[in-house]
Amino acid sequence: MKKLSMHEALNLALREELKRDNKVVLLGEEIGKYNGVHYVTRGLYAEFGKDRVIDTPISEESFVGVGVGMALLGFRPVVEMMRMDFSLRAMDQIYNHMAKLRYMSGGHLSVPMVLRGPEGPGPNPGLTAQHGQQLTTLFAHCPGLRVVTPSTQYDAKGMLKAAIRSDDPVVFLEPGPLNNKQGDVGEDDYVVPLDQAEVKREGSDITLIGYGASVALCLQAARELEHDGVSAEVVDMRSIRPLDMRPALESIKKTNHALVVEYAWQSYGPGAEIVARLMAEGFWDLEAPVERVSGQEVPLPYAANLEELSKPQMDEIVGKAKQSLAQ
Amino acid sequence: MKKLSMHEALNLALREELKRDNKVVLLGEEIGKYNGVHYVTRGLYAEFGKDRVIDTPISEESFVGVGVGMALLGFRPVVEMMRMDFSLRAMDQIYNHMAKLRYMSGGHLSVPMVLRGPEGPGPNPGLTAQHGQQLTTLFAHCPGLRVVTPSTQYDAKGMLKAAIRSDDPVVFLEPGPLNNKQGDVGEDDYVVPLDQAEVKREGSDITLIGYGASVALCLQAARELEHDGVSAEVVDMRSIRPLDMRPALESIKKTNHALVVEYAWQSYGPGAEIVARLMAEGFWDLEAPVERVSGQEVPLPYAANLEELSKPQMDEIVGKAKQSLAQ
Amino acid sequence: MSVQSQPSLSGRPSLSAKTLQKYLRQMLTIREFEQLGEREFRNGLIRGYYHSYAGQEAVGVGFINAMDLKRDYIVDHYRDHGHCLLVGIDPSRIFAELFGRASGVSGGKGGSMHMYSAEHHFLGGDGIVGGGLSIAAGVGMALRRQPEDGICVCFFGDGALDTGTFHESMNMASLWNVPTLFICVNNLYSMGTRVNEHSSLSQLVDRAQGYGVKTEQVDGQDVFAVAEAAERIFKYMRQNKRPYFVEALTYRYQGHGIHDKASNYRGVEEEAKWHGRDPIKLLTEYLIAEKVMSGKQIEALRSEVLHELEAKVAEAAAAPLPNPADLTKDVLL
Amino acid sequence: MSVQSQPSLSGRPSLSAKTLQKYLRQMLTIREFEQLGEREFRNGLIRGYYHSYAGQEAVGVGFINAMDLKRDYIVDHYRDHGHCLLVGIDPSRIFAELFGRASGVSGGKGGSMHMYSAEHHFLGGDGIVGGGLSIAAGVGMALRRQPEDGICVCFFGDGALDTGTFHESMNMASLWNVPTLFICVNNLYSMGTRVNEHSSLSQLVDRAQGYGVKTEQVDGQDVFAVAEAAERIFKYMRQNKRPYFVEALTYRYQGHGIHDKASNYRGVEEEAKWHGRDPIKLLTEYLIAEKVMSGKQIEALRSEVLHELEAKVAEAAAAPLPNPADLTKDVLL
Numbered sequence A, B: 001m002k003k004l005s006m007h008e009a010l011n012l013a014l015r016e017e018l019k020r021d022n023k024v025v026l027l028g029e030e031i032g033k034y035n036g037v038h039y040v041t042r043g044l045y046a047e048f049g050k051d052r053v054i055d056t057p058i059s060e061e062s063f064v065g066v067g068v069g070m071a072l073l074g075f076r077p078v079v080e081m082m083r084m085d086f087s088l089r090a091m092d093q094i095y096n097h098m099a100k101l102r103y104m105s106g107g108h109l110s111v112p113m114v115l116r117g118p119e120g121p122g123p124n125p126g127l128t129a130q131h132g133q134q135l136t137t138l139f140a141h142c143p144g145l146r147v148v149t150p151s152t153q154y155d156a157k158g159m160l161k162a163a164i165r166s167d168d169p170v171v172f173l174e175p176g177p178l179n180n181k182q183g184d185v186g187e188d189d190y191v192v193p194l195d196q197a198e199v200k201r202e203g204s205d206i207t208l209i210g211y212g213a214s215v216a217l218c219l220q221a222a223r224e225l226e227h228d229g230v231s232a233e234v235v236d237m238r239s240i241r242p243l244d245m246r247p248a249l250e251s252i253k254k255t256n257h258a259l260v261v262e263y264a265w266q267s268y269g270p271g272a273e274i275v276a277r278l279m280a281e282g283f284w285d286l287e288a289p290v291e292r293v294s295g296q297e298v299p300l301p302y303a304a305n306l307e308e309l310s311k312p313q314m315d316e317i318v319g320k321a322k323q324s325l326a327q
Numbered sequence C, D: 001m002s003v004q005s006q007p008s009l010s011g012r013p014s015l016s017a018k019t020l021q022k023y024l025r026q027m028l029t030i031r032e033f034e035q036l037g038e039r040e041f042r043n044g045l046i047r048g049y050y051h052s053y054a055g056q057e058a059v060g061v062g063f064i065n066a067m068d069l070k071r072d073y074i075v076d077h078y079r080d081h082g083h084c085l086l087v088g089i090d091p092s093r094i095f096a097e098l099f100g101r102a103s104g105v106s107g108g109k110g111g112s113m114h115m116y117s118a119e120h121h122f123l124g125g126d127g128i129v130g131g132g133l134s135i136a137a138g139v140g141m142a143l144r145r146q147p148e149d150g151i152c153v154c155f156f157g158d159g160a161l162d163t164g165t166f167h168e169s170m171n172m173a174s175l176w177n178v179p180t181l182f183i184c185v186n187n188l189y190s191m192g193t194r195v196n197e198h199s200s201l202s203q204l205v206d207r208a209q210g211y212g213v214k215t216e217q218v219d220g221q222d223v224f225a226v227a228e229a230a231e232r233i234f235k236y237m238r239q240n241k242r243p244y245f246v247e248a249l250t251y252r253y254q255g256h257g258i259h260d261k262a263s264n265y266r267g268v269e270e271e272a273k274w275h276g277r278d279p280i281k282l283l284t285e286y287l288i289a290e291k292v293m294s295g296k297q298i299e300a301l302r303s304e305v306l307h308e309l310e311a312k313v314a315e316a317a318a319a320p321l322p323n324p325a326d327l328t329k330d331v332l333l
């Protein structure tokens, strides 16, 4: 184990996979010579050259399509969105081609590619409305895609490696707020499975459910609740599509209470699906309704105070957890 | 009242609004000279001319942007997507401009426009994977948009007129399966409010919740359940964003049971939000978990048998309703 | 459209009698296939969309015969039946796909717009206008990284030239020296919209400026002209590893799709004029004039082709539907 | 880039001394504004993004002064501070926006990339590359339907030329005779990527072929050349109601954004060469040579401008943050 930032962990995963398999190629804006705006591809152009690390024009729709085309011929493209916000430009390629070609062709074709990039309000503040969105739901709704998001540096490396090796197209969502944060990363060639949620902290009174950047909020809330004698279990969903409900369902068997925490906008956000699945599969274990603490449903505002208020608030998380337990 | 098909009802709404306000303009592919692929704009080019009914090239991203630009200057553009599937090409304009300009500008600007078109597997069968999707969730998640979908010809006319008069940008989703179906339409200049769900059938045992094309499935299921002595209430959500939960919440106070029915893919679909809101606001009224009957989570397949199986199944709706009541 | 005024085929090609007969058989096969397809649509065996290739045969025949499908690939749009036949997919599997049968080329899941056959290097049909352009650039990128000097051929319509992805894809293909041949099949209409009403320059070959790639216009009714251009272009592309843009001028006889009555917007006179330069008619006249085949032989060939295709229709119609369990196959659940 | 080699301003313009002084003041104001902005970014008052206009002043000054902002409109991209100053927005409101204050031009909600002022016909800043192009075509569509012969001016970078929406927007604007002036501000780089590495033709004015609109290149360091072109172009556009494409050749002095060290990828030599043709320097030299102003007067003007701007910084820094309740204002809940 060594301490690395999230972007260093991702960088390591890319480097190892580029070395392991010469079918792996990277595509994206400013990822090569410029070394990547969020540092994830730093040094890879120098090491692997311009045929493996390909700088693209500002043509998101079409360089995703280029990735699809390369994948059809057996390459394993890893396509970076400088920010996932810009994938709105590429939604047709993502939904209608990357995700569906395998099915539409009756299995004749497959598209083993990864679309990755940072989402949400970070690493730095002030990203504003078009650069700091968390659009997880848009991908998660689409059949044919795997959608995953790590919450730790360790998972980031192992999941990105698994994503590159996956024969399904994968959308790999990097929590922007964690990009520069450090944590332990394994130095060996390990992978973390793409379809398994994980308990990140054990507890017995209430289950806090998060994914990506919100797992850190859950862990912080758990520590605060501990002061008040509440033992919170934290489940990191990790895999958004397919959604692995098992750890959360097992957890509420024990806790009978749950709260979902996310940066995304609440309405029609990922948390809605988690709650709906708890309803369908965990209803009889629940002693109180499962609520959500989410980002404010507004375009990300610029002013420092408004930006802070737009994020999920710690006192709301702690408050709602206690409120649930009071029921 | 007169009997009109859904497309005739929508056509009437457009005609009345084009007459009423000369700032209303229509934009879209084949909507003018060709009279519209789904007939919604039939006759309007002949009546209002090429400056009001504008045929566009196949440039979805940018003609949505043209709509935004015209709206900024006080026009009221109604932009047709030949099929809502093609709006995947326009997602950046929809999310980042149409929806957000008012907020990002601190209220300096507003974008009174309507984006409309058919979604889902119909009117005709065999639309296949890229033409028959129901992408409701993608719009519904976006702050700044109003998202509505009518289930009757009467509502279609009144809601489209309200949408055109709304100062918010509106995404108006026309249920493809209903496009050619007939029903009563008012002949007067009425509007139907954009933010109100409605009880479409009264009942006392269970609440069936649908929107758009799935309301018809709920009503059919209610008739079938009646044979078995079950009295089902049917709530038509109509307004997807903002979501009006009041009628559904009131209904379950009485029925204590609910089932959500939709054509959309289940995971992260609109039904998830409805269930999550029932969880948060109606938990104590529920005597059984609220389940969902949705479209199969696959790209729409072509073969007749597979296509049929991919839609929400009547026996599953009836079965799940009874199962809920048995709990 | 200057080429349109030429009355007959371009000169005397250096094609053998065998090749000429093959071309004729292919063109007749496509024409008859589409007629049978439309018949079966009206009979209810085919649902949804049906985009006929009738009238455009010479474009596919000229280009696809010049390809080496061991190393070359095709990325197509929805008007794909003709091209499927030309790459050698058994017509019964194409009909079976149109009928939604398990033996269909896409297992019945795709339908008319979504035929795929990896084995034939046919990477699909596509229902999104312009959807294949960037994929074709990507296939070219892959081919560039392989030793076989393969080429990717991308077919699309005049309407696709208005999509942003055309611009993006051409730019990247040129920037990266991608061996992709972009063939704009200009049949004068994008659905009901004439080319001059959707494109700011009606000479599409001029609209494709701005990318630093070679461009040319070819008479898509003249199979010799197309074949000559194809051979020359492939040679250039294999040597130079550069993209290329071709505008093939042609005409679709049917409406955009099966429900579209095209004479409503383009008039019967225009239609008649184009039928006067029917690609099969031109080739037939040449073959007769040059005594390669007699009129009787040609009619016999047509009957033979039709007969064979009818058998394929019957075979496909008798094929079973997909297994219900296929609904959730080929997709992650 | 042939214009780059010209050592000084283009000839002797027919501009009055008053106009010349106004131009100088505007250019100095922009330059000093950006320096103060960068300072305040480093001081922590500004967060997120900061894209400086320093070096590109002559483009904005030449074009925006030629506009009639009673009837004309601007649709801009994120490098928008200079243009905001030129349309007459009070600098304190621009600083306040950068500081995220309620009195900011967008109420503190937008930040550097999202300045809007309906009253000044300034329809924004935008953070999406190419995001404004189609909006500008739409504004042109609206203006065409109004009697005032208004024009919409759209500014964007060389990188935006690679986006599909550029192609779509130009095509529609031309097809529909939309009075939108598309100004590609080619500062040679799209972030760290040189124009020849993102565009298949490095003469962007050539890449803009294919739409049947008039195009031209203008020396963006030469305020006289820009002003002359602007006047001529607006006249043409008001008369002909047609779109127009201009490539303005210029250079940004700072990195793409505040954290970008540009000399890493473009070298100090290239930077020095462009500083040699600094638009303010060229104008200053002219004014001194023609004895319109003395060096001393110019320095005094610069100090005056800086002094005024410092007061605006102070005013903005003292302004209150938005009300927390503003978080959910201006959006449907």
Ligand SMILES: Cc1ncc(C[n+]2csc(CCOP(=O)(O)OP(=O)(O)O)c2C)c(N)n1
Pocket (backbone or CB within 6 Å): B029, B058, B060, B082, B086, B089, C079, C127, C128, C129, C156, C157, C158, C159, C160, C161, C185, C187, C189, C190, C191, C256
């Ligand atoms: C993105 C998108 N927008 C609209 C459509 C609907 N549509 C299907 S084909 C077509 C016309 C295309 O014409 P063209 O490219 O000339 O090809 P042709 O049909 O003539 O072969 C349109 C508008 C679509 N399939 N995809």
Ligand SMILES: Cc1ncc(C[n+]2csc(CCOP(=O)(O)OP(=O)(O)O)c2C)c(N)n1
Pocket (backbone or CB within 6 Å): A029, A058, A060, A082, A086, A089, D079, D127, D128, D129, D156, D157, D158, D159, D160, D161, D185, D187, D189, D190, D191, D256
């Ligand atoms: C759709 C989209 N993709 C990528 C980006 C990230 N990005 C912001 S500015 C920029 C470079 C644009 O350069 P150019 O258009 O030349 O304008 P300049 O900054 O030089 O004024 C990029 C890639 C973005 N904002 N939007």
Ligand SMILES: [Mg+2]
Pocket (backbone or CB within 6 Å): C157, C158, C159, C185, C186, C187, C188, C189, C190, C191
């Ligand atoms: Mg066409």
Ligand SMILES: [Mg+2]
Pocket (backbone or CB within 6 Å): D157, D158, D159, D185, D186, D187, D188, D189, D190, D191
């Ligand atoms: Mg630039």
